[in-house]
Amino acid sequence: MGNESNKAVVIRFVKAINDHDVSEIVNLMSDDHIFIDATDHKSVGKKGIKKGWKGYYELFPDYQIEISDITENESVIGLFGHAKATYKNLTNKLNSNLWRIPASWKAIVENNKIKHWQVYCDYSDLLKIIDKNK
16 A cells, blocks of 8 residues: 555455454554554464454454544554443343443554554453353
């Protein structure tokens, strides 16, 4: 894609996440990519992160990121919105396995690749859903 803006690279990354396109997610990551989840767990490098995304989509087959606002400061992009999914697509009359939470993400872009992706949100309701379905 040549010399895209940092914001455009991040938007492509979000689209790949929403499309569950693990190959494109990995393609858009730098070789030394750092992923930090909402519990501050850090993963470095493409191989483990690729496996992580595949596992996450198994738990949440309809996972989506909804972006309402984007801010950028050179190579740092801030995204704000919501994350949502249904745990293992287990639905019931009350949709109690569906979650939608406010979230934000920090992306650092370097050479048209996502070098850093960090998630900020409160997963406590999600963890309760997982626990009740064990």
